[in-house]
Amino acid sequence: MPVDIDIAYVARLARLGLSAEELAFYRDQLGVILEHAAKVQEVDTEGFEATAHPLGIVNQFRPDEIRPSLDRGEVLAAAPATDGVYFVVPPALEG
Amino acid sequence: MTTVWEPVIGIEVHVELSTQSKMFCGCEVTFGGEANTKVCPTCLGLPGALPVANSVAMDWIVRIGLALQCQVSERSVFHRKNYFYADLPKNYQVSQFDLPVCRNGWLDVTVGDETRRIGIERAHMEEDTGKSLHQGNGGRIHTATSTLLDFNRSGVPLVEIVSRPDLRSATEARAYAQDLRNLVAELGVSDARMEAGSIRFDANVSVRPVGTEALGTKVEIKNMNSFRSLERAIASEIDRQVALLEGGQKVRQETRHWDEGAGATHSMRSKEESSDYRYFAEPDLLPLVFAADQVEALRAGLPELPAERRSRLEGLGVAPHTARALAQAEPELRRTFEEAVALGAPPAAAANWVAGELTAATRRLETPAMVDGRSLFRLIEMTEDGRLSSSAAKEVLVEMLRSGDEAEAVATRLDLIQISDTSALEAAVSEVLDSQLEAVERYRSGEQKVLGFLVGLVMKSTGGKADPKLVNQILRQRLG
């Protein structure tokens, strides 16, 4: 069963700039995955509770305790742009 | 016929919890620390880092929910809310979707003499984002040339509380916000300081012709930094929408920012074209199960809440308006009240002092000061037995706060103690009556106002220190 996908919209949401060829390529690839999902959805799940996780365990918590953080110099070294204190990024909004 | 418009307002509140460590990692929760020093792979969204939920934060959201009369879900799940924004390093926020921790609560809100029950749709657990500082052109978000990011706040436990659209005026929305803030502060789960951003309010505002059911197009307003600006922003947005509709235009569904200086909201055009958050269950976190006995233990640990306190105070004979003010007052003020009453001060009088003069006087002082219950009790005692007039007592209270001395010492020093000794006053009254035979005659022949003249003379002869009530009483007796 073919599934209808607005692949350009999906690409936009993921901030991917794809060419027309790439859009067609990924539409087909993602289509195969979604067709499989559609097939799974046909299975009668009446009487089964939905699960958010494959494991049977719940409530994994940690105590509220402070652990050492990373060194700032090390953290900022991985960033494309910094001023030594902050990460620097382009402005968030257009006027 | 002109249309009467009814505002329909809902409030979303974000409360930063004041846990020691963040929601999903062990980084310290700090306010205003050195930028980017409380970060780790988890709260920076580095690949492979795994979140584990903070157990204290989970208890605290249940406390908040219970204080808001919510049902605590037996089963709850974290979801990923996917969107791109520079202060969100993972490109998704761990939040909750259809299975929040708390649901269906309420908070009673009073404006004037009217109390209305405002529904709480949900309270859910999520994580805070990093902080953006907009650089260039005066730091205004829509004209900035670059943005600086500090991730110390990234991953701080955040509880979002969503009201139903039950609020009907800007004033009521402000009262709801203030009551909610006080409640959260009292639970001890957050600093709840609006100016520090540890509690933040957004409002959804629409209008509809009064008497109709269907909701108008709603506009979300953000960026209110005080209760006053929250109220002003909502009032201004209501006016804007009514003006649009009356001019035959439509209200556009959008997010608008409040501009405090301009006293108006303005539209935000975001690069984010769509709010398609594609929520899905967070695979890195396990489901949450809240057992009934655990919830009941947390309920038993709740402090007395403002609404309960208010009815207890009213039961003690405190006037409703005063009870409301005192129920919401700072903890130190309430402690002074409770101690004074425990020592035997009449609750109504003690409440008037604490909610009135003491609250006002402590706000006026430059350095923080407080009187304890015993000192207040003694001051009240002196007014009740007539040694201090009510105006003198107010003066004494201010000086008690300044000097830390007791009422008796302060009143003596300021020479404010009234003569309430009957025999001393009898003598002063006799002297006046003997010298004012004509006035006495006029009073006896029915000229009532002469009494005031005679009281004045006694007050004068005692250097203003006589208790006027007592003088009045003695004069009436002697003339009657």
Ligand SMILES: [Zn+2]
């Ligand atoms: Zn961290």
